Amino acid sequence: MKIDYFGDLKKIRNTKPLVHHITNYVVMNVSANITLSLGASPVMAHALPEVEDMVSIAGVLYINIGTLSDRWIESMLAAGKMANKKHIPVLLDPVGAGATRYRTETAKKILKEVKVDVLKGNAGEMQSLAGEKVMVKGVDSTTSAGMGTAGALAKEYGLTAVITGQEDYVSNGSQSATVKNGTEMFSRITGAGCMLGSVIASFMAVQKDMFASAIEGLVTFEIAGEKAAARTKLPGSFMTALIDEISLLNEDTYKLSDVTIK
Amino acid sequence: MKIDYFGDLKKIRNTKPLVHHITNYVVMNVSANITLSLGASPVMAHALPEVEDMVSIAGVLYINIGTLSDRWIESMLAAGKMANKKHIPVLLDPVGAGATRYRTETAKKILKEVKVDVLKGNAGEMQSLAGEKVMVKGVDSTTSAGMGTAGALAKEYGLTAVITGQEDYVSNGSQSATVKNGTEMFSRITGAGCMLGSVIASFMAVQKDMFASAIEGLVTFEIAGEKAAARTKLPGSFMTALIDEISLLNEDTYKLSDVTIK
Amino acid sequence: MKIDYFGDLKKIRNTKPLVHHITNYVVMNVSANITLSLGASPVMAHALPEVEDMVSIAGVLYINIGTLSDRWIESMLAAGKMANKKHIPVLLDPVGAGATRYRTETAKKILKEVKVDVLKGNAGEMQSLAGEKVMVKGVDSTTSAGMGTAGALAKEYGLTAVITGQEDYVSNGSQSATVKNGTEMFSRITGAGCMLGSVIASFMAVQKDMFASAIEGLVTFEIAGEKAAARTKLPGSFMTALIDEISLLNEDTYKLSDVTIK
Numbered sequence: 194m195k196i197d198y199f200g201d202l203k204k205i206r207n208t209k210p211l212v213h214h215i216t217n218y219v220v221m222n223v224s225a226n227i228t229l230s231l232g233a234s235p236v237m238a239h240a241l242p243e244v245e246d247m248v249s250i251a252g253v254l255y256i257n258i259g260t261l262s263d264r265w266i267e268s269m270l271a272a273g274k275m276a277n278k279k280h281i282p283v284l285l286d287p288v289g290a291g292a293t294r295y296r297t298e299t300a301k302k303i304l305k306e307v308k309v310d311v312l313k314g315n316a317g318e319m320q321s322l323a324g325e326k327v328m329v330k331g332v333d334s335t336t337s338a339g340m341g342t343a344g345a346l347a348k349e350y351g352l353t354a355v356i357t358g359q360e361d362y363v364s365n366g367s368q369s370a371t372v373k374n375g376t377e378m379f380s381r382i383t384g385a386g387c388m389l390g391s392v393i394a395s396f397m398a399v400q401k402d403m404f405a406s407a408i409e410g411l412v413t414f415e416i417a418g419e420k421a422a423a424r425t426k427l428p429g430s431f432m433t434a435l436i437d438e439i440s441l442l443n444e445d446t447y448k449l450s451d452v453t454i455k
Numbered sequence: 456m457k458i459d460y461f462g463d464l465k466k467i468r469n470t471k472p473l474v475h476h477i478t479n480y481v482v483m484n485v486s487a488n489i490t491l492s493l494g495a496s497p498v499m500a501h502a503l504p505e506v507e508d509m510v511s512i513a514g515v516l517y518i519n520i521g522t523l524s525d526r527w528i529e530s531m532l533a534a535g536k537m538a539n540k541k542h543i544p545v546l547l548d549p550v551g552a553g554a555t556r557y558r559t560e561t562a563k564k565i566l567k568e569v570k571v572d573v574l575k576g577n578a579g580e581m582q583s584l585a586g587e588k589v590m591v592k593g594v595d596s597t598t599s600a601g602m603g604t605a606g607a608l609a610k611e612y613g614l615t616a617v618i619t620g621q622e623d624y625v626s627n628g629s630q631s632a633t634v635k636n637g638t639e640m641f642s643r644i645t646g647a648g649c650m651l652g653s654v655i656a657s658f659m660a661v662q663k664d665m666f667a668s669a670i671e672g673l674v675t676f677e678i679a680g681e682k683a684a685a686r687t688k689l690p691g692s693f694m695t696a697l698i699d700e701i702s703l704l705n706e707d708t709y710k711l712s713d714v715t716i717k
Numbered sequence: 718m719k720i721d722y723f724g725d726l727k728k729i730r731n732t733k734p735l736v737h738h739i740t741n742y743v744v745m746n747v748s749a750n751i752t753l754s755l756g757a758s759p760v761m762a763h764a765l766p767e768v769e770d771m772v773s774i775a776g777v778l779y780i781n782i783g784t785l786s787d788r789w790i791e792s793m794l795a796a797g798k799m800a801n802k803k804h805i806p807v808l809l810d811p812v813g814a815g816a817t818r819y820r821t822e823t824a825k826k827i828l829k830e831v832k833v834d835v836l837k838g839n840a841g842e843m844q845s846l847a848g849e850k851v852m853v854k855g856v857d858s859t860t861s862a863g864m865g866t867a868g869a870l871a872k873e874y875g876l877t878a879v880i881t882g883q884e885d886y887v888s889n890g891s892q893s894a895t896v897k898n899g900t901e902m903f904s905r906i907t908g909a910g911c912m913l914g915s916v917i918a919s920f921m922a923v924q925k926d927m928f929a930s931a932i933e934g935l936v937t938f939e940i941a942g943e944k945a946a947a948r949t950k951l952p953g954s955f956m957t958a959l960i961d962e963i964s965l966l967n968e969d970t971y972k973l974s975d976v977t978i979k
Contacts, residue, residue: 217499218480218483218499218742219483219484219487219499220484221742221743221784222484222743222744222746222747222907222908223484225743225907225908226906226907226952226953226956229905229906229907229952230905230952230953235907236813236816237741237742237743237783237784238784238813238817239784239786240784240785240786240787240819241786242787242819243817243818243819243820246816246817246818246819247816247817250816259499260483260499260500260501260502261502262501262502262503262526263502263504264786289498289500292498292508292509292512293500293505293508293509294505294508295502295504295505295508296505381491381492381702382488382491383484383487383488383491383497384484384487427698427699427702427703428488428491428492428698428699428702429488429492429694429695429696429697429698429699430695430699432488432695432698432953433695433953433954433956433957434953435953436951436952436953436956437951437952437953437954440905440951440952441951479761480742480745480761481745481746481749481761482746484746485746521761522745522761522762522763522764523764524763524764524765524788525764525766551760551762554760554770554771554774555762555767555770555771556767556770557764557766557767557770558767643753643754643964644750644753645746645749645750645753645759646746646749689960689961689964689965690750690753690754690960690961690964691750691754691956691957691958691959691960691961692957692961694750694957694960695957
């Protein structure tokens with residue numbers, strides 16, 4: 194495993210991998226813009242008659258259950274299975290797992306039927322999937338979870354688990370990393386977690402070690418957030434600045450990375 | 456009835472009530488951002504298998520029919536009935552009522568089957584629901600309505616009616632208020648009315664007198680609009696400034712309120 | 718055929734034609750904002766029970782298949798047929814045609830069952846509809862096409878074809894135009910093509926010569942893009958600047974037009 198932040202960012206910019214999103218209505222626009230700003234090529238497609246075709250030409254599949262319904266779940270499963278068949282990596286963001294039984298069960302169903310490579314969620318979502326008792330209010334986490342939860346999920350499902358929060362925890366069951374980058378401003382806009390998913394997914398398309406690509410995506414997005422927060426503390430302006438800053442990342446930027454790997 | 460603008464805004468910021476939106480695709484992102492910027496916690500969930508669970512943990516339900524379809528209507532009704540059962544307040548925004556029979560009938564169906572606490576719309580929408588003859592073109596109103604329409608709707612459905620326009624009219628059937636805050640810039644961006652709905656809904660979660668919470672939400676949103684319009688008269692920049700200004704409101708800001716209560 | 722950029726822009730601003738969009742989730746917000754900023758009145762409605770009513774009161778119908786599904790296709794066809802019946806012009810944007818069979822076939826089905834007045838797409842999309850062999854990756858074009866493809870499509874379907882790219886090609890089968898306005902920044906945000914569709918559609922509502930309205934829309938949108946790009950080269954800021962600049966266009970602005978008509 195070799196982490197190469199800027200090397201892999203350059204690969205994204207040069208190869209513009211297609212990032213197939215099946216994501217929620219709230220963030221589709223900003224997720225597409227973050228992906229473009231990073232240098233990758235986003236596509237949103239959710240209809241059952243086309244998801245298998247679309248994922249087959251993609252570099253990665255990103256499933257996000259933020260505004261799910263039965264028909265979309267069917268498409269998520271079909272796309273995920275085709276991605277597995279074609280050896281295309283899959284990221285799952287179980288938005289709101291723990292808040293309603295429907296979301297928790299859907300996330301578990303996807304984890305059972307699709308081989309997910311990276312599972313990324315906040316503490317409440319990840320604890321609910323790990324079977325821990327947890328209070329969840331809506332889609333924002335009010336709890337905290339640690340590396341133990343990440344490791345347990347990693348082992349249970351054979352994937353890289355990412356738990357976001359003030360500190361982020363990444364585990365693939367044998368290795369673990371703590372990322373301390375980021376900004377409080379992420380909690381003041383909608384979709385920060387969803388946009389992070391787009392960034393990690395983009396790295397998954399060019400870096401086949403999923404533990405590495407998860408860390409690279411986290412650090413990339415969170416450093417851009419820090420730079421945007423240095424420009425403004427107002428949420429509307431911050432959203433614009435965040436998209437701007439993603440496009441400005443360079444080799445120097447990564448000196449800000451604050452990662453501990455064990 | 457006691458209006459306490461800043462006191463109730465502080466309650467929102469401190470308790471971060473969950474605002475369950477079943478709203479239209481066009482505004483989901485900006486509505487979530489306005490809600491966060493105000494200090495509340497937005498969630499969007501529309502699938503029949505989960506709306507009852509979601510609304511049960513929410514502080515308020517906000518139904519907006521801006522891009523409706525049969526399945527969504529089914530979920531709006533289910534969520535509304537569960538909100539009634541759990542004594543969670545309900546705001547209805549009948550976007551486009553009067554423009555198509557489908558929208559008018561859907562709004563009336565919701566008003567009949569769900570106890571709505573606040574009904575908020577522009578003149579054309581509200582007049583069409585009051586059974587007045589009216590010309591409506593799309594989702595923007597080209598007519599005007601007064602306190603009479605608001606009062607009639609308030610009495611007919613036992614709710615607080617809010618008619619937005621250059622002057623806004625609020626009536627609960629026995630009390631009435633005219634709000635003169637706001638800015639012409641609201642008509643130059645999409646979703647101003649929908650975002651206002653998110654703000655009023657957030658106040659409904661902390662202020663149980665619906666006449667008061669409607670006025671508080673109106674004044675809060677419209678003063679933020681005035682402050683944003685003082686920064687820029689360009690529509691793209693105004694949208695960003697509006698989200699920024701909502702986050703900056705303080706006790707002093709409310710000195711700008713221009714409300715007449717009778 | 719008489720092109721009158723500013724005259725027709727003034728008509729849009731004065732008459733505020735209703736632009737009925739059946740478009741994709743990703744761009745709904747920015748498309749509505751671009752339409753408003755231009756001076757027209759956007760409405761989004763996709764449910765089968767109302768699309769015929771809505772299009773009947775509209776000045777133009779804009780169909781965009783960016784995030785299609787079976788139910789939406791059904792509504793697109795119903796709206797298109799009603800538009801034909803009422804002599805309301807129709808714009809089709811075949812987003813992603815060529816990327817999946819579902820999209821290619823849907824675009825062809827609409828072209829067959831609905832009389833489309835303007836067909837606008839990027840090179841890959843238009844080539845795939847013209848039956849040319851082409852590689853398409855997702856919804857962004859990686860190929861190039863010329864006036865030949867535009868002319869062939871214009872003749873085959875009896876419409877005005879617009880192929881966007883570094884140079885844009887417009888043909889109605891007998892006349893052709895090349896537009897060299899625009900900015901590389903359009904490729905760095907999501908939905909530039911979709912927003913262009915909203916602008917062309919708005920011109921179609923006031924200028925009945927479709928070859929002229931296509932050129933007017935192209936030039937208007939692309940000049941606004943040039944002006945926005947002169948303000949910023951950062952993608953988040955550019956998006957805001959683009960919406961701003963659309964609202965600022967005046968007679969002088971059109972001196973920047975770079976169009977060759979044959």
